[in-house]
Amino acid sequence: MLNHTATSVVTIDRYIIEQERQHPEATGELSGILYDLALAAKMISSKVRRAGLADVLGATDHENVQGEVQQKLDVFANDTIVKAMDHSGRLCGMASEEEPDIIQIPDRFRCGKYCLLFDPLDGSSNIDVNVPVGTIFSVVQKITRGKHGEAEDFLQPGRRQVAAGYVIYGSSTMLVYTTGQGAHGFTLDPTIGEFLLSHPDIQMPDTGRYLSVNDSYEQYWDENVKSLMRRYRGLEGGGKPFNVRYVGSLVADFHRNLLGGGIFCYPANTKNPNGKLRLLYEANPLAFIVEQAGGLASDGRQSIMNVQPTELHQRTPLYIGSRSAVNAAVETLGRELVTV
Ligand code: AHM
Ligand code: MG
DSSP states (O other): OOOOOTTSOOBHHHHHHHHHHTOTTOOSHHHHHHHHHHHHHHHHHHHHHTGGGHHHHSOGGGBOTTSOBOOOHHHHHHHHHHHHHTTSSSEEEEEETTSSSOBOOOTTSOOOSEEEEEEEEETGGGGGGTOOEEEEEEEEEOOSSSSSOOHHHHOOOGGGEEEEEEEEESSSEEEEEESSSOEEEEEEETTTTEEEEEEOSOOOOSSOOEEEOOGGGGGGSOHHHHHHHHHHTTSSTTOOOOEEOOOSOHHHHHHHHHHHOEEEEEOOOSSSTTOSSBIIIIIHHHHHHHHHTTOEEESSSSBGGGOOOOSTTOBOOEEEEOHHHHHHHHHHHTSOOOOO
16 A cells, blocks of 8 residues: 555556556556556546537537547447557557457557456436536456457456456546556546645445445346345344435446445346346446455456456446345355246
8 A cells, every 4th residue: 555645646657657666577568558547538528628619619410520420428438448458569458348359459459468358338328418428447357369369368367357347427527446556536626737645545344335226127137136135124124224325327336335335236137147237348348346445346246357258248247245145145146046
């Protein structure tokens, strides 16, 4: 843990460099990836901040003043990350929730030893109603020998991540990342365009305060999931009831629970037997963060970080949050299913 006094101003660049110095063997490539991601986050943040003005500022038919067709924000976010990252020589490829296949590094650029996986703008269906959205990212090291990243490189369990994080475009823009030395949060100061250390070494409360789940799916849950939700609500098992909070934007729900304690659940249901959320772009990076903050993430059977992915866009049920709340999920969901 780096020791900064509450009064010192620490930019994200400085923090990344100081963390890197603790590893004499580091080449600086991973730090470079994090700098580039922070830059992409600032560009996306600036665009998201003007989201409601798109129609006001753009010309008719979604053309902007330069005559370019105005892009949907999630496409903009996707392209911004790809363009910020593809030329650095640090990546051997990328995978995005917005794109069907691996994004190859163009031949004119050098290939590096890392793979970047990301959800460029999670919760973007909320953007029209001014609800926080986010970017989620994960970095793993290439394991195949060729120049370009192959499926095998991207389909690695979360446990092999070397860095992960998210950006929340909320009432302020925050970037939270980990390289396995704690989870650290930085708030964007828009007046100087810098991410400044605001939440060093985040520790998640061990007990839950908030429950985030979309219970309009209740009719499609099995009995164990229903029982678990009754337990969280204090209707079964005698525990203290959680407060229910559901934004419907994973980064926003996760971030609140990370700071305040609690659990986010997206259970399997009969309509979506693997839930909705994506293992590689959403569950794994947030699982790495939550574990670094002292919490847990499970698919109901095993740690999210131990799941061996088989497909790029694989979905997974997700129970992520405070240790005691996730343990309650594993305990309840592991019961033999009682059907009535
Ligand atoms: P997206 O990646 O298409 O934006 O979908 C993911 C979002 C999450 O942000 C959120 O937690 C979830 O979908 C909400 O789903 P639901 O509306 O089914 O509750
Ligand atoms: Mg998403």
